[in-house]
Amino acid sequence: MPRALILGGAGFIGYQLAARLSSEGYALTLVDDLSRGRQDKELEALCARPGVTMVRADLTRPDALAELPRQWDGVYMLAAVVGVRNVETDPARVVRTNTLALMHLLDWFVPESGRPVPQCLRPPDGRRPRHSGAIASRASAREPLPRLRR
Ligand SMILES: NC(=O)c1ccc[n+]([C@@H]2O[C@H](COP(=O)([O-])OP(=O)(O)OC[C@H]3O[C@@H](n4cnc5c(N)ncnc54)[C@H](O)[C@@H]3O)[C@@H](O)[C@H]2O)c1
Numbered sequence: 001m002p003r004a005l006i007l008g009g010a011g012f013i014g015y016q017l018a019a020r021l022s023s024e025g026y027a028l029t030l031v032d033d034l035s036r037g038r039q040d041k042e043l044e045a046l047c048a049r050p051g052v053t054m055v056r057a058d059l060t061r062p063d064a065l066a067e068l069p070r071q072w073d074g075v076y077m078l079a080a081v082v083g084v085r086n087v088e089t090d091p092a093r094v095v096r097t098n099t100l101a102l103m104h105l106l107d108w109f110v111p112e113s114g115r116p117v118p119q120c121l122r123p124p125d126g127r128r129p130r131h132s133g134a135i136a137s138r139a140s141a142r143e144p145l146p147r148l149r150r
Contacts, residue, residue, distance in 0.1 A: 001051065003027045005072045007059060007105065008079030010037025017076060019046055027051035029068065032079065033058040059101035065108045077105055 004021050008014040009030025014037070018028055030047070034056060037043070047054045057064040059079050081097045 001025060001027050002073040003029075003071075004074040004076065005029050005031070005068065006076045006078060007031045007101070008037065008077070009054070010034055010039065010043055011078055011080075014076070014078040015043060015046070017078070018052070021074075022046060022049050022052055026073075029053045029055060031055045031057050031059065031064070031068075036081070059104060060097055062104050062107070064104060070108070075105075077102065 002025070004026050006014050006018050006021075006028060009018050009028070010032035014030065014032070018030055019042075022028055028051065030053070032054070043054075046052055055068070059065075079101050081094045086094050
Protein backbone atom coordinates (compact mmCIF):
# COMPACT_ATOMS: atom_id res chain seq x y z
CA MET A 1 0.00 0.00 0.00
CA PRO A 2 1.53 3.39 -0.95
CA ARG A 3 2.02 5.85 1.90
CA ALA A 4 1.76 9.62 1.91
CA LEU A 5 2.51 12.26 4.52
CA ILE A 6 0.32 15.37 4.37
CA LEU A 7 1.48 18.34 6.45
CA GLY A 8 -1.45 20.67 7.05
CA GLY A 9 -3.80 17.73 6.44
CA ALA A 10 -6.68 19.34 8.35
CA GLY A 11 -6.67 22.43 6.15
CA PHE A 12 -8.67 23.21 3.04
CA ILE A 13 -6.29 21.80 0.46
CA GLY A 14 -4.73 19.19 2.74
CA TYR A 15 -8.07 17.63 3.62
CA GLN A 16 -9.20 17.45 -0.03
CA LEU A 17 -5.94 15.83 -1.04
CA ALA A 18 -6.15 13.39 1.88
CA ALA A 19 -9.71 12.37 1.02
CA ARG A 20 -8.71 11.71 -2.56
CA LEU A 21 -5.52 9.76 -1.78
CA SER A 22 -7.36 7.70 0.83
CA SER A 23 -10.05 6.78 -1.68
CA GLU A 24 -7.26 5.68 -4.04
CA GLY A 25 -5.87 3.28 -1.46
CA TYR A 26 -3.08 5.30 0.13
CA ALA A 27 -2.19 4.94 3.78
CA LEU A 28 -1.96 8.48 5.14
CA THR A 29 -0.45 10.36 8.02
CA LEU A 30 -1.85 13.86 8.44
CA VAL A 31 0.03 16.38 10.57
CA ASP A 32 -1.63 19.59 11.72
CA ASP A 33 -1.72 21.76 14.83
CA LEU A 34 -5.40 22.58 14.20
CA SER A 35 -4.65 26.28 14.52
CA ARG A 36 -6.93 26.77 11.54
CA GLY A 37 -7.87 23.33 10.30
CA ARG A 38 -10.82 21.87 12.22
CA GLN A 39 -11.44 18.48 13.76
CA ASP A 40 -14.92 18.46 12.23
CA LYS A 41 -17.13 15.50 11.25
CA GLU A 42 -15.55 15.20 7.81
CA LEU A 43 -12.03 15.04 9.24
CA GLU A 44 -13.12 12.58 11.93
CA ALA A 45 -14.71 10.35 9.28
CA LEU A 46 -11.53 10.49 7.20
CA CYS A 47 -9.36 9.63 10.21
CA ALA A 48 -11.64 6.67 10.98
CA ARG A 49 -10.79 5.10 7.60
CA PRO A 50 -8.29 2.23 7.69
CA GLY A 51 -4.71 3.41 7.22
CA VAL A 52 -5.35 7.07 8.11
CA THR A 53 -3.52 8.54 11.12
CA MET A 54 -3.78 12.07 12.46
CA VAL A 55 -0.85 13.58 14.36
CA ARG A 56 -1.37 16.87 16.15
CA ALA A 57 1.91 18.79 16.09
CA ASP A 58 3.22 22.31 15.67
CA LEU A 59 5.54 22.23 12.68
CA THR A 60 7.40 25.34 13.84
CA ARG A 61 8.97 23.10 16.48
CA PRO A 62 12.24 21.53 15.31
CA ASP A 63 11.28 18.12 16.70
CA ALA A 64 7.74 18.02 15.28
CA LEU A 65 8.56 15.34 12.69
CA ALA A 66 11.19 13.47 14.71
CA GLU A 67 9.00 10.47 15.57
CA LEU A 68 7.72 9.93 12.04
CA PRO A 69 9.19 7.44 9.58
CA ARG A 70 11.16 9.03 6.74
CA GLN A 71 10.18 6.76 3.88
CA TRP A 72 7.09 7.88 1.99
CA ASP A 73 5.76 7.62 -1.52
CA GLY A 74 4.69 11.26 -1.32
CA VAL A 75 5.21 14.16 1.08
CA TYR A 76 2.92 17.19 0.68
CA MET A 77 3.68 20.48 2.45
CA LEU A 78 0.34 22.26 2.85
CA ALA A 79 0.74 23.59 6.39
CA ALA A 80 0.88 27.36 6.43
CA VAL A 81 -0.64 30.51 7.83
CA VAL A 82 -2.45 31.94 4.82
CA GLY A 83 -4.80 34.78 3.98
CA VAL A 84 -4.58 38.50 3.39
CA ARG A 85 -5.99 39.28 6.84
CA ASN A 86 -3.20 37.33 8.57
CA VAL A 87 -0.58 38.98 6.40
CA GLU A 88 -1.94 42.44 7.19
CA THR A 89 -2.59 42.00 10.90
CA ASP A 90 0.28 39.74 11.95
CA PRO A 91 2.91 39.53 9.22
CA ALA A 92 5.59 38.40 11.67
CA ARG A 93 3.55 35.30 12.58
CA VAL A 94 2.96 34.50 8.90
CA VAL A 95 6.63 34.73 8.00
CA ARG A 96 7.80 32.96 11.16
CA THR A 97 5.39 30.03 10.88
CA ASN A 98 5.75 29.47 7.16
CA THR A 99 9.53 29.82 7.19
CA LEU A 100 10.19 27.67 10.26
CA ALA A 101 7.82 24.91 9.17
CA LEU A 102 9.51 24.67 5.77
CA MET A 103 13.04 24.88 7.22
CA HIS A 104 12.34 22.08 9.70
CA LEU A 105 10.84 19.96 6.94
CA LEU A 106 13.98 20.43 4.83
CA ASP A 107 16.21 19.61 7.82
CA TRP A 108 14.19 16.46 8.36
CA PHE A 109 14.68 15.48 4.70
CA VAL A 110 18.41 16.09 4.90
CA PRO A 111 19.60 15.14 8.37
CA GLU A 112 22.98 16.13 9.78
CA SER A 113 24.70 13.34 7.88
CA GLY A 114 24.10 15.49 4.78
CA ARG A 115 22.57 12.55 2.91
CA PRO A 116 19.11 13.31 1.56
CA VAL A 117 16.44 10.88 2.60
CA PRO A 118 16.05 8.64 -0.44
CA GLN A 119 12.80 8.45 -2.38
CA CYS A 120 10.97 10.80 -0.08
CA LEU A 121 9.44 12.91 -2.80
CA ARG A 122 8.82 10.46 -5.56
CA PRO A 123 7.45 6.98 -5.96
CA PRO A 124 9.91 4.09 -5.72
CA ASP A 125 9.85 3.56 -9.48
CA GLY A 126 11.20 7.09 -10.00
CA ARG A 127 8.16 8.50 -11.79
CA ARG A 128 6.84 11.92 -10.86
CA PRO A 129 4.19 11.87 -8.10
CA ARG A 130 0.86 11.09 -9.73
CA HIS A 131 -1.03 13.75 -7.83
CA SER A 132 0.88 16.96 -8.42
CA GLY A 133 -1.68 19.46 -9.64
CA ALA A 134 -4.44 16.85 -9.65
CA ILE A 135 -6.96 18.99 -7.80
CA ALA A 136 -6.34 22.02 -9.99
CA SER A 137 -6.67 20.05 -13.21
CA ARG A 138 -9.90 18.45 -12.03
CA ALA A 139 -11.36 21.88 -11.17
CA SER A 140 -10.38 23.36 -14.49
CA ALA A 141 -11.78 20.36 -16.34
CA ARG A 142 -15.16 21.04 -14.73
CA GLU A 143 -15.08 24.78 -15.39
CA PRO A 144 -12.90 25.50 -18.41
CA LEU A 145 -11.32 28.93 -18.37
CA PRO A 146 -12.68 31.26 -21.06
CA ARG A 147 -10.28 31.79 -23.90
CA LEU A 148 -8.92 35.29 -24.36
CA ARG A 149 -9.75 36.91 -27.67
CA ARG A 150 -7.23 39.01 -29.47
N1 LIG B 1 -6.72 27.50 -0.84
C1 LIG B 1 -6.27 27.82 -2.06
O1 LIG B 1 -7.05 28.16 -2.98
C2 LIG B 1 -4.79 27.76 -2.37
C3 LIG B 1 -4.38 28.06 -3.68
C4 LIG B 1 -3.02 28.00 -3.97
C5 LIG B 1 -2.10 27.66 -3.00
N2 LIG B 1 -2.52 27.38 -1.74
C6 LIG B 1 -1.51 27.04 -0.76
O2 LIG B 1 -1.80 25.76 -0.19
C7 LIG B 1 -1.38 25.77 1.17
C8 LIG B 1 -2.57 25.40 2.08
O3 LIG B 1 -3.60 26.36 1.88
P1 LIG B 1 -5.06 26.13 2.51
O4 LIG B 1 -6.00 27.00 1.77
O5 LIG B 1 -5.34 24.66 2.62
O6 LIG B 1 -4.85 26.76 3.97
P2 LIG B 1 -5.53 26.31 5.35
O7 LIG B 1 -5.35 27.43 6.29
O8 LIG B 1 -6.92 25.80 5.12
O9 LIG B 1 -4.64 25.06 5.77
C9 LIG B 1 -3.37 25.23 6.36
C10 LIG B 1 -3.27 24.23 7.49
O10 LIG B 1 -2.00 24.40 8.10
C11 LIG B 1 -2.18 24.22 9.49
N3 LIG B 1 -1.08 24.87 10.20
C12 LIG B 1 -0.82 26.19 10.29
N4 LIG B 1 0.26 26.40 11.06
C13 LIG B 1 0.67 25.18 11.45
C14 LIG B 1 1.75 24.73 12.27
N5 LIG B 1 2.60 25.61 12.86
N6 LIG B 1 1.89 23.41 12.49
C15 LIG B 1 1.05 22.51 11.91
N7 LIG B 1 0.01 22.88 11.12
C16 LIG B 1 -0.16 24.19 10.90
C17 LIG B 1 -3.54 24.86 9.81
O11 LIG B 1 -4.11 24.39 11.02
C18 LIG B 1 -4.34 24.45 8.58
O12 LIG B 1 -5.05 23.24 8.81
C19 LIG B 1 -0.82 27.17 1.46
O13 LIG B 1 0.58 27.17 1.28
C20 LIG B 1 -1.47 28.02 0.40
O14 LIG B 1 -0.71 29.19 0.09
C21 LIG B 1 -3.86 27.42 -1.41
